[in-house]
Amino acid sequence: MIRSVVLLSACLLSLGSLPVAAQVVVPESTHTNQVATDARTRARLHTELGAMYLQDGNMAVALEETGVAIEADPGYASAYSVRALVYTALREFTSAEADFKKALGLAPGDPDVNNNYGWYLCQRDRAKESVTYFLAAVKNPLYSTPERAYVNAGTCALKAGDLEGAREYLTHALRLAKDGGPQAQLQLAKLAYTQGNMTEARNRLLEMMRLGGQPPAEALWLGVRIERKLGNKAEESSMTAQLRRLYVASPEYQELLKGNYE
Numbered sequence: 001m002i003r004s005v006v007l008l009s010a011c012l013l014s015l016g017s018l019p020v021a022a023q024v025v026v027p028e029s030t031h032t033n034q035v036a037t038d039a040r041t042r043a044r045l046h047t048e049l050g051a052m053y054l055q056d057g058n059m060a061v062a063l064e065e066t067g068v069a070i071e072a073d074p075g076y077a078s079a080y081s082v083r084a085l086v087y088t089a090l091r092e093f094t095s096a097e098a099d100f101k102k103a104l105g106l107a108p109g110d111p112d113v114n115n116n117y118g119w120y121l122c123q124r125d126r127a128k129e130s131v132t133y134f135l136a137a138v139k140n141p142l143y144s145t146p147e148r149a150y151v152n153a154g155t156c157a158l159k160a161g162d163l164e165g166a167r168e169y170l171t172h173a174l175r176l177a178k179d180g181g182p183q184a185q186l187q188l189a190k191l192a193y194t195q196g197n198m199t200e201a202r203n204r205l206l207e208m209m210r211l212g213g214q215p216p217a218e219a220l221w222l223g224v225r226i227e228r229k230l231g232n233k234a235e236e237s238s239m240t241a242q243l244r245r246l247y248v249a250s251p252e253y254q255e256l257l258k259g260n261y262e
Contacts, residue, residue: 043073051082054089062086077107081116088120096120109136111143119152127160134169147176151183158191166191182211186219193222198229217243221252225261 050065066083069076084099100117107113118133134153138146154170157163170191173184189204205223209215215223220243227236240256247253255261 039073040076043069043076043079045069046072047076047079047082050079050086054082054086059086059090063090075106077103077110077113080106081110081113084120085116088123093124109140111137111140111146111149115149115152118149118156122152122156122159127156128162130156131160131162131165131169147173147181147184150176151181151187154184154191155187158187158194163191163195180207180211182208182213185211186216186222189219189226190222193226193229198226201226202230214246215242217247217250217252220247221256224256228261 046069053062069079087096121130150173185208192201
């Protein structure tokens with residue numbers, strides 16, 4: 001997904017005409033550069049707002065804000081990338097694909113654009129193809145969160161059936177993580193479960209839960225299946241109860257009700 005955005009405590013200023021006596025004549029090239037800088041600043045601010053509204057689930061305003069950003073600066077790749085994520089959430093995949101392609105055309109080496117497009121491809125059942133974009137993201141030495149792209153690469157490699165690649169990427173993410181790597185631990189637990197190593201799967205999952213925070217539905221559902229495989233009835237019941245209490249409307253709980261443990 002999207003990198004964290006910070007709401008800037010700034011406003012867009014509309015510069016009116018100065019009194020004649022106060023006007024300063026500047027070279028045309030300097031004026032042009034200033035206009036371009038102002039346009040990029042407006043585009044960045046509106047893109048950040050769009051990303052925040054996307055995270056809050058307000059798709060209409062997110063779409064409006066990213067549209068304003070693109071109108072302000074049609075060359076700002078991040079605006080297209082975030083708008084593509086909005087279109088993805090709205091299931092308007094043709095528009096999402098077009099915006100991602102535009103963003104990549106403008107900034108082929110941008111790590112966030114590559115990471116976002118990779119995640120889009122993975123969600124669209126193009127997991128094998130997606131890994132290329134995650135690896136392109138981590139190649140950028142200025143990328144501040146390469147561990148996220150490695151987790152995404154590992155998650156999608158696992159989805160594509162590349163178990164060896166998944167372990168490599170997730171292990172790399174774990175080495176880079178400063179918070180203990182809960183997401184990497186969860187995906188490594190899923191990998192171990194897939195390979196039939198229930199002891200490792202259980203240890204990885206318990207470490208993920210130890211790192212704090214409420215475990216997501218996929219973690220609890222994985223825990224139910226691990227404990228079931230190990231024959232730990234009490235632990236299986238505990239995980240089931242948590243899944244029911246916290247995520248009764250989740251797809252994972254529906255799988256539990258259907259008895260689809262595999």
